[in-house]
Amino acid sequence: MRFPKLFERLATLAPLPPEEWAKAEAVAKEQSLAKREFFMRPGDAADRFAVVLRGVFRGVRVSPRGGESIKAFRAEGELIGAYAEMLQRLPSMTAIEALEPSHVLVFQTQDFQQLEQGHVCWERLARRVAEQHFILKERREQEFLELSAEERLVKFWEEHPHLKGRIPQRDVAAYLGITEVALSRIMSRRRKRAE
């Protein structure tokens, strides 16, 4: 077994027989990405996803009007991929970019579907993944509905302490739905208030 830690993590989501995991490892391919290299670009087919082994990624949505907003950051142990587009069999509308030299374990969705046909555990795992992703998005929805930009910022760092120092300020702003300028103002305001 090449990735015992990853196996353990997945097994907490749904029971996963080691021999099934062995099959998964057999079809997965490792990939290294330089800083600023893309795992996926808008327009690419959403036919692959990966687990981050080392590094951090940002999922960027480039809107028709040119604005960039950030859907999520993903670090060690988390999944990257154009999930919504994959489910809808649409080309990716998301850019997924390494913010550090990174290393990932890539699966073709086609290979994953093969695994699903071999054992129900994969369908169960996929269900749990969908549910967890839903919970995350609903939490985010709620933050937009109820919290000010400043409150969202505080919460962001509470929930993602491991990203401290690894992502540029402007990306945090794009994640919060504000500009770099507004974020800088909010931070200086807080600094002052804390004397």
Added chain:
Amino acid sequence: MRFPKLFERLATLAPLPPEEWAKAEAVAKEQSLAKREFFMRPGDAADRFAVVLRGVFRGVRVSPRGGESIKAFRAEGELIGAYAEMLQRLPSMTAIEALEPSHVLVFQTQDFQQLEQGHVCWERLARRVAEQHFILKERREQEFLELSAEERLVKFWEEHPHLKGRIPQRDVAAYLGITEVALSRIMSRRRKRAE
């Protein structure tokens, strides 16, 4: 079969043997709700969900600070329930309230889990449901990130034309994340612009 239309709808999500559906109908209970009556209140156990047969509901999150925001409206054929809380086995933090005299088909999550143990089709259906819910929430996230309140309003009516005239203005505002006052202003601004 008491609800052939519902059966058909579900069968489009995942293959569903009629005999399994019969079992589901056997454990489900119909419930009627008056206008303003709650299907679920904050603090209730999230141990049931339902399909709307007739009527409209709003899912309201009452924040600690007293503000009300609306997570979703649900009409005929859609699911109501405190989904995220159910997945996390937490008590509901959501109020689900009928905006019209309504009629729903209620399932206990416990009964649903029984069905799941009897046939994989239910797990597959649950997965599809999770995935669809995810897609909806991600779409909403994107709207908050990229669109102004006015653009969100336009999109809301494009996507929910069947709710026209059935939900009060203030609830639309609470769904968009703005106040009733702001919504009224936006609407009058648009009226003027259209001469």
Added chain:
DNA sequence: ACCTGGGCTTGACCTGGGTTAAGGCGGCGG
């Protein structure tokens, strides 16, 4: 017909965040 109350609008005023543009500053290549 009248009152009442709920839901919507309007106005005056304030504030948070957008926009634009001008620096500051640290790292890196020449």
Added chain:
DNA sequence: CCGCCGCCTTAACCCAGGTCAAGCCCAGGT
């Protein structure tokens, strides 16, 4: 060592939306 570039900050100005408060409209009840 200098100059450049990327990233962040600051300032001036503007506008969308929040807040508070008054008023309107209409449906329901008496």
